[in-house]
Amino acid sequence: MNLLSPFFNPKRISIPKIFHSTIDNKPFEECIMCKKGLHSSETHYFIEKAVRKYPNGHTDAIFEYAICMECSLEVRDTLSKDSMQRIDEFFSNKLDLMSRWNNFNEDENFKFNDWISNCIVTGKSVDELEEYQIYAHCEGKYMLFSLMPYIISSEVIEDAYALLSEQTKDELDDFMDKYLGPDPEIKKLLKDHKPVFIF
DSSP, rough: OOOOOOSOOEEEEEEEOOSSSEEEEEEBOTTTTTTBBBBTOEEEEEEEEEEEEETOOOOOEEEEEEEHHHHHHHHHHHOOOHHHHHHHHHHHHOOOOHHHHHHHHHTTTTOOHHHTTTTTTTBBGGGGEHHHHHHHEEETTTOOOOOOOOEEEEEEEHHHTTTTTTTHHHHHHHHHHHHHHSSHHHHHHHHHOOOOOOO
């Protein structure tokens, strides 16, 4: 009997290198906000990366961070409810993550690369995308096959970002300034790349 589900006893693997920090090529060790260690077996957290791909096939992380579940909920609570409702409706109208999970599970397909081979909204192959954001749900030293991992193309992120209120955009700017890039050169690079808390 298959007792796997995305919410209870999900399949897990060691965290793939694509979700390691590009600074030291090791798994993220602490939450970007509260600095809590992430390697406890009971600590749930998310990893988000914005990736740029070059014609030669090399990639760079435009930004990356790991955030514990508690802090991610705290950030969502600071964003306007209307904005988050619009984001939730935007994605729920375009995809069904539970059906996606069921399809992978029925095929007993927990090959990581298959889960991140296409944008979950447009269906475009990752090979076609110059920029995209990638998400993982982790617990301690493992990545979980919950409703994540998945990738979202930059064009979809832009469409989602356009739905946010000015207040919410200001909150996200504050988050980026505080945790991702106060340096003017980094801020310039991040200008068109925003975290979108869709966890």
